[in-house]
Amino acid sequence: xxxxxxxxxxxxxxxxxQELSKVIVGQERIVRLLLACLFSRGHCLLVxxxxxAKTLLVKTLAEIVQLSFKRIQFTPDLMPADIIGSELLxxxxxxxxxxxxxxxxxxxxxLSDEINxxxxxxQSALLEAMQERKVTVxxxxxPLPDPFLVVATQNPIEQEGTYPLPEAQLxxxxxxxxxxxxxxxxxxxIVKRTTLRELPTLTPSVSAEDILRVQxxxxxxxxxxxxxxxxxxxxxxxxxxxTTLQPAKDFVEWGAGPRASQYLILGAKALALLKGKVxxxxxxxxxxxxxxxxxxxxxxxxxxxxxxxSRDIVDAVLKLVQERSY
Numbered sequence: 001x002x003x004x005x006x007x008x009x010x011x012x013x014x015x016x017x018q019e020l021s022k023v024i025v026g027q028e029r030i031v032r033l034l035l036a037c038l039f040s041r042g043h044c045l046l047v048x049x050x051x052x053a054k055t056l057l058v059k060t061l062a063e064i065v066q067l068s069f070k071r072i073q074f075t076p077d078l079m080p081a082d083i084i085g086s087e088l089l090x091x092x093x094x095x096x097x098x099x100x101x102x103x104x105x106x107x108x109x110x111l112s113d114e115i116n117x118x119x120x121x122x123q124s125a126l127l128e129a130m131q132e133r134k135v136t137v138x139x140x141x142x143p144l145p146d147p148f149l150v151v152a153t154q155n156p157i158e159q160e161g162t163y164p165l166p167e168a169q170l171x172x173x174x175x176x177x178x179x180x181x182x183x184x185x186x187x188x189x190i191v192k193r194t195t196l197r198e199l200p201t202l203t204p205s206v207s208a209e210d211i212l213r214v215q216x217x218x219x220x221x222x223x224x225x226x227x228x229x230x231x232x233x234x235x236x237x238x239x240x241x242x243t244t245l246q247p248a249k250d251f252v253e254w255g256a257g258p259r260a261s262q263y264l265i266l267g268a269k270a271l272a273l274l275k276g277k278v279x280x281x282x283x284x285x286x287x288x289x290x291x292x293x294x295x296x297x298x299x300x301x302x303x304x305x306x307x308x309x310s311r312d313i314v315d316a317v318l319k320l321v322q323e324r325s326y
Contacts, residue, residue, distance in 0.1 A: 003213070003216075003217070004210070004213040004214060004216075004217055006217075006272075006273050006276050006277060006278050007276050009039075009214055009217065009273040009274060009276070010273070010274060010275060010276035012205075012206055012210060012214065013032075013035060013274045015205040015206065016035065016061075016064055016065065016205060016206055017031055017032075018205075019064045019202050019203060019205055020057075020060060020061065020064065022199075022200045022202060023056065023060045023193075023199055023200070023202070024053060024056070024057055024060060025182065025186050025189045025190045025193065026182050026183075026186040027053075027057065027179065027182075030046075030057070030177050030179060031057070032271070032274060033175055033177055033267075033271075033288070033291055034057070034061065034151070034175075034177070035061075035270075035274065036175075036267055036270035036271050036274060036288070037149070037174050037175050037267070037270075038061075038065075038147070038149050038211065039211065039214045039215055039218050039270045039273070039274075040174060040215070040218055040263075040266040040267055040269070040270045041147070041148075041215050041218075041266075042149075042173075042174025042175065042263065042266065042267075043130050043149060043150040043151070043152070043172060043173050043174055044149070044150075044151045044152070044173060044174060044175045044176075044177060045115075045151075045152050045153075045154065045170070045173040045175065045176040045177070045295065046058075046151060046152070046153045046154075046177050046179060047153070047154055047155075047176060047177065047178050047179070048153075048155075048178060048179030048180070049155065049179075049181070050155060052179045052180075052181070052182075053190075054153045054179060055071070055111060055113060055153070058109065058111045058151045059071070059111070060202065061109070062108075062109040063202050063204065064202055064203075064204060064205055064206065065109075065204070065205075065206045065207075065208070065210075065211060066204045066206065066207050066208060067107075067108035067109045067147065067149075067208055067211075068107040068108045068109070068145065069107055069108070069109045069110075069111070070104035070105070070106075070107035070109075070110050070111070071104075071110075071111040071113055072104050072105075072110065072111065072112050072113065073113050073114065074112060074113060074114050074115050074116070074117045074118040074122070074123075075114075075117055075118065076117060076118065076119065078118045078122050079122060080121065080122055080124070080125035081103065082103060082104075082122075083103050083104065083105050083122070083125045083126065083129075084103045084105050084125050084129065084135040084137060085100060085101050085102040085103035085105070085106070085135070085137060086100075086101060086103075086137065087099065087100050087101070087137060087138045088100075088101050098138065100137060100138070100140075100142075102142075103135075105125075105126075105129050105135060105144065106142075106144060106145065107145065108145045108146075108147050108148055108149065108208065109149050109151070110148075110149070110150045110151070111151050111152075111153070112126065112150060112151070112152035112153070113152075113153050114153060114154060114155060115152040115153065115154055115165065116154045116155075116162045116163055116164065116165055117162055117163070118163065119163055120163055120166060123163070123165060123166070123169055124166075124169070126150065126169070126172070127168065127169060127172060129144060129148075129150070130150055130172040130173075131172055133146070133148050146212065147208060147211050147212060147215065152173070167254070167298065170295045170296065171257065171259055171296060173295065174263045174266070174267065174291075174292065175263075175267070175288070175291035175292060176291060176294055176295035177291055178311075214273065217273060218266065218269050218270050218273060221269045221272070221273065221278065221279060221280075222278070222279050223265055223268075223269060223279060223280060224279065224281075226282075226323070226324060227265070227268065227279075227280060227281060227282055227285060228265060229324060230282045230285055230321070230323050230324070231261050231264035231265050231268070231285050232261045233321050233324075234261075234264065234285070234289055234293070234317060234318070234321050235255070235256045235257075235258070235260045235261040235264065235293070236255075237317045237320070237321050238252060238255035238256045238260075238293060238296070238297050238313065238314070238317060239252070239254075239255030239256070240252045240253075240255060242255070243255075245317065245320050245321075247313050247316040247317055247320070248313065248317070250302060250303075251299055251300060251302055251303035251306065251308050251313055252297055252298065252299060252300060252303070252313060253298045253299060253300040254297075254298040255296075255297060255298075256292075256293050256296035256297060257296065259296075260292055260293055260296050263288075263292045264285050264288060264289065264292050264293075265280075265285070267284075267285075267288035267291070267292060268280035268281075268284035268285045268287070268288055269284075271284045271287055271288060272284050282323050286318060289314060289318055290311060290314050290315070290318075293310075293314045293317075294310045294311045294314050295310065297310040297313050297314060298310070299313065
């Protein structure tokens with residue numbers, strides 16, 4: 001596998017975003033962070049009201065980067081075997097044998113649609129796949145494709161018939177990204193594209209091998225000690241028992257764990273490479289701080305009473321934690 005340079009990564013990024021813009025209007029920040037997640041070997045949680053093209057975004061990305069794509073619609077009656085597959089009894093040469101039938105998790109890009117509509121038992125079927133990149137059925141482990149990315153969506157306004165994701169499940173997601181309504185000009189463009197003509201044909205512009213090369217470069221990219229210290233300081237500042245900062249002490253029940261520090265650095269490295277930079281600075285860490293931290297900060301009853309959400313706590317921490325001078 002040939003090496004790739006930061007400048008070539010930027011060219012790949014520009015090529016992907018140019019193709020995506022044929023179908024997706026706006027959402028530049030979401031696209032940038034979603035690609036950073038893919039290049040960091042992470043997983044992503046998309047949160048937004050219906051009709052914001054979450055599914056279209058993921059499906060279009062899979063087409064552009066030439067990855068196998070499967071969509072799993074999570075419902076209350078979905079079972080773990082419907083995701084990871086199961087062993088079925090088959091007759092072969094007058095003998096009954098168990099034969100493994102792979103589930104839809106065996107794809108490079110898996111869209112878990114409305115993940116919080118399935119019960120916790122079904123949600124947990126994704127835990128091993130997301131962390132270990134394999135599934136175990138019938139005592140045998142089977143590796144998943146490489147690259148492998150899970151993008152889950154959930155709807156924040158539909159509460160009936162939903163099951164909150166447990167903290168262990170949330171922690172497997174590198175980023176949580178909140179999609180907002182488009183502005184008036186973007187919405188007008190969306191209407192024109194979808195009601196006056198068919199969607200354009202996309203040109204696959206990146207291969208799975210390109211993605212693996214970028215993932216290898218993200219891991220190898222150097223990071224200054226002061227950038228690592230800043231990332232660790234941000235994560236620590238969300239833990240009420242380990243910081244003197246008031247936002248965490250007043251409003252946080254549980255802060256972000258060490259995985260948050262790891263993802264802050266990996267995300268910052270990927271963002272830096274998308275810009276053609278060799279190494280990240282603290283500005284890239286700040287750019288990924290809210291997506292990495294907001295779903296890992298569990299607020300307490302005081303926060304509920306004061307109308308404070310996890311994102312508000314992370315915002316306050318970002319303003320208070322200063323970069324140390326070396």
